[in-house]
Amino acid sequence: MIAMGNYSVSIKSLYVVTIVILFGALTIGALFVAEDTGISRLGAVYIERSQEISNISNAVFGVYGMYRFYDTLFELLIFSTAVLGITIFSDLEPSPGSASRGLVESHVVSASASFLYPVIAVFGMYLAFSAHLGPGGGFAGGVIGGTGILLLALAKGAEETARKFREDSMKQLEYIVLFLALSVAILGALYPIKVYQDILGTGVITLVNISIAMKVFIGTWAILHFFVKHRGEV
Amino acid sequence: MSTGLLASAISIIIVCIGVLGLILKRNLLMKLLSLNIVNTATILFFVLIVYSPGDRAPIDPSPGLQYADPLPQALVLTSIVINFGVLALSLLFTMVLVKRYHTLDLIKIEGFVKREFEEEKS
Amino acid sequence: MLILFSLLLLGLSVAVLLQRRLLNAVILLGVFSLVSSVIYFWIGAPDVAVTEGAIGVAFVTFIYVLALSDQGKLHVIAEEVPPFLFQEKGELQGAELEILSGFAEEINLELEVEFVGHQELTSLIGGRRADVIAGAYFPGYLAGDGLTNTKGYNEGQLAKIHRTAGGEGDIGILAETDLSELTEIGEEDLSRFSSLDEMVRAYNEGRISGFISDSGRMSTALYRVNTPLRDKSEISTLGEVKYGFAVSAEEGELLDSLNNYLTDLARSGGLDELLSGHFR
Numbered sequence: 197m198i199a200m201g202n203y204s205v206s207i208k209s210l211y212v213v214t215i216v217i218l219f220g221a222l223t224i225g226a227l228f229v230a231e232d233t234g235i236s237r238l239g240a241v242y243i244e245r246s247q248e249i250s251n252i253s254n255a256v257f258g259v260y261g262m263y264r265f266y267d268t269l270f271e272l273l274i275f276s277t278a279v280l281g282i283t284i285f286s287d288l289e290p291s292p293g294s295a296s297r298g299l300v301e302s303h304v305v306s307a308s309a310s311f312l313y314p315v316i317a318v319f320g321m322y323l324a325f326s327a328h329l330g331p332g333g334g335f336a337g338g339v340i341g342g343t344g345i346l347l348l349a350l351a352k353g354a355e356e357t358a359r360k361f362r363e364d365s366m367k368q369l370e371y372i373v374l375f376l377a378l379s380v381a382i383l384g385a386l387y388p389i390k391v392y393q394d395i396l397g398t399g400v401i402t403l404v405n406i407s408i409a410m411k412v413f414i415g416t417w418a419i420l421h422f423f424v425k426h427r428g429e430v
Numbered sequence: 431m432s433t434g435l436l437a438s439a440i441s442i443i444i445v446c447i448g449v450l451g452l453i454l455k456r457n458l459l460m461k462l463l464s465l466n467i468v469n470t471a472t473i474l475f476f477v478l479i480v481y482s483p484g485d486r487a488p489i490d491p492s493p494g495l496q497y498a499d500p501l502p503q504a505l506v507l508t509s510i511v512i513n514f515g516v517l518a519l520s521l522l523f524t525m526v527l528v529k530r531y532h533t534l535d536l537i538k539i540e541g542f543v544k545r546e547f548e549e550e551k552s
Numbered sequence: 553m554l555i556l557f558s559l560l561l562l563g564l565s566v567a568v569l570l571q572r573r574l575l576n577a578v579i580l581l582g583v584f585s586l587v588s589s590v591i592y593f594w595i596g597a598p599d600v601a602v603t604e605g606a607i608g609v610a611f612v613t614f615i616y617v618l619a620l621s622d623q624g625k626l627h628v629i630a631e632e633v634p635p636f637l638f639q640e641k642g643e644l645q646g647a648e649l650e651i652l653s654g655f656a657e658e659i660n661l662e663l664e665v666e667f668v669g670h671q672e673l674t675s676l677i678g679g680r681r682a683d684v685i686a687g688a689y690f691p692g693y694l695a696g697d698g699l700t701n702t703k704g705y706n707e708g709q710l711a712k713i714h715r716t717a718g719g720e721g722d723i724g725i726l727a728e729t730d731l732s733e734l735t736e737i738g739e740e741d742l743s744r745f746s747s748l749d750e751m752v753r754a755y756n757e758g759r760i761s762g763f764i765s766d767s768g769r770m771s772t773a774l775y776r777v778n779t780p781l782r783d784k785s786e787i788s789t790l791g792e793v794k795y796g797f798a799v800s801a802e803e804g805e806l807l808d809s810l811n812n813y814l815t816d817l818a819r820s821g822g823l824d825e826l827l828s829g830h831f832r
Contacts, residue, residue, distance in 0.1 A: 220446035239501030255488035259504035278515030331598035498596035
């Protein structure tokens with residue numbers, strides 16, 4: 197015999213399974229219908245436009261960095277809000293703050309980390325600067341820069357990393373980047389994109405890239421820093 | 431049925447599996463892992479639904495060639511980063527809960543919270 | 553090829569959810585992200601592939617592992633008492649180890665055992681330093697507030713060993729032990745010792761006429777009492793004790809879950825099997 201408590205739980209989960217399977221079947225059915233009518237490719241217009249504007253050869257960057265920059269700006273704000281939440285909550289419950297070494301106790305790893313870190317940072321910067329030309333972009337550039345911090349934290353420990361990336365200077369940098377991004381957005385609202393590009397040339401595209409990349413980089417740094425700080429060790 | 435549509439149908443199945451895990455698993459970290467699966471599969475669906483075989487990456491497009499649709503790609507690119515931020519925030523909440531209640535079981539945590547609430551009220 | 557990779561993703565997602573150990577699930581999730589990144593590259597989305605690769609494989613795995621190892625430890629302090637909890641050739645063994653590691657697995661923590669002296673036990677419990685006291689603990693073994701006892705998992709006796717010929721001197725007992733509820737021996741006849749070894753040495757040297765201990769420790773003590781003396785001694789039972797664990801009084805949730813685990817274990821019959829394996 198099944199106990200009454202367990203029985204009711206299993207009935208509930210049966211409902212859940214049925215509903216989810218029904219949802220999946222309906223969506224896949226809708227896909228079949230869509231294949232008959234044909235799925236429109238909305239982005240074709242952006243491909244045509246990026247053929248016209250000479251500076252942007254990566255159409256994906258064209259969408260999120262130029263034509264839909266406000267989308268990107270506000271999504272960056274959501275990311276910043278999440279990071280702000282992490283900052284606040286890790287300060288609420290301070291960790292015992294024990295000193296820590298690196299996770300990997302090997303001279304080879306820690307030596308090669310200090311040699312590899314600049315290479316990773318330069319690669320991230322390259323991706324950010326050349327976002328309008330090739331694959332990469334501000335998001336990927338910022339995240340890859342963050343991977344460098346991850347390597348440094350794993351190989352050398354939290355304290356060494358905190359000495360390299362100081363909390364106060366990173367926060368100042370964040371304000372500067374926010375100012376940059378907002379000024380680009382406001383300038384874009386004041387002038388039509390064509391005029392805007394005539395005045396600033398390719399510089400404005402790089403400005404957009406750098407502000408996205410720096411924002412993401414600071415965000416990943418903050419997540420790593422406060423996670424490690426909350427725990428007290430890597 | 432084209433390959434892109436078939437693959438996006440598979441990604442919908444992955445979404446369903448993730449949702450099932452999200453609802454049925456009692457472990458908080460397992461729930462977050464399922465949420466992560468749902469995220470990735472949704473992104474996959476958006477990119478795959480417009481795929482047709484022979485698409486090139488939409489870089490340096492010239493007329494007459496077939497390119498992948500840049501719009502869904504640009505939209506999901508930002509959402510990957512946001513997912514990461516939200517995941518980190520919810521992991522931090524989980525860590526705070528674990529430090530307080532010494533368990534990851536959601537039903538047990540609910541019981542503890544309910545008991546604390548009643549104690550506070552009385 | 554695309555379908556193949558998608559099916560691989562499907563299999564990986566099922567595998568992640570079927571894992572019992574969280575660390576395996578996290579690593580499999582990293583593989584899941586890597587395969588999806590390959591798919592993005594395959595279908596002409598290199599920007600998405602690079603971002604997903606860096607975030608899904610490196611960052612998400614890292615922060616999951618950080619969160620896992622944070623909640624990861626059930627810190628147990630214990631006095632080393634074979635066959636309850638002891639070290640042999642650098643490996644932990646004993647009946648309590650099996651109970652505690654089963655409990656740790658159930659609440660998804662990693663077990664960490666530290667052997668300390670008898671007198672350090674009270675000062676270490678509470679806060680983040682230690683969660684559970686083990687090592688043939690029974691109620692009354694440690695006097696003082698700040699401790700709550702869990703349910704017992706095994707029964708034992710409180711015993712007194714003394715010379716058959718009688719003899720002069722006090723009865724030895726471990727310091728910080730509070731036996732007022734268990735026996736009727738007056739406080740004035742007792743002399744306190746900080747460790748079992750010291751007490752046995754005093755008995756061997758004739759400074760005390762006998763000593764009181766529980767049956768778990770008594771077998772260790774008898775092993776150390778020198779042989780001719782052992783023949784001239786007799787053991788009398790003073791009362792019953794129940795071996796269990798102790799947690800800090802503030803940790804109500806931990807106490808509840810440990811009690812539930814012990815009850816479940818006793819009901820399922822696993823406890824008897826486990827005890828008969830260790831206490832012959």
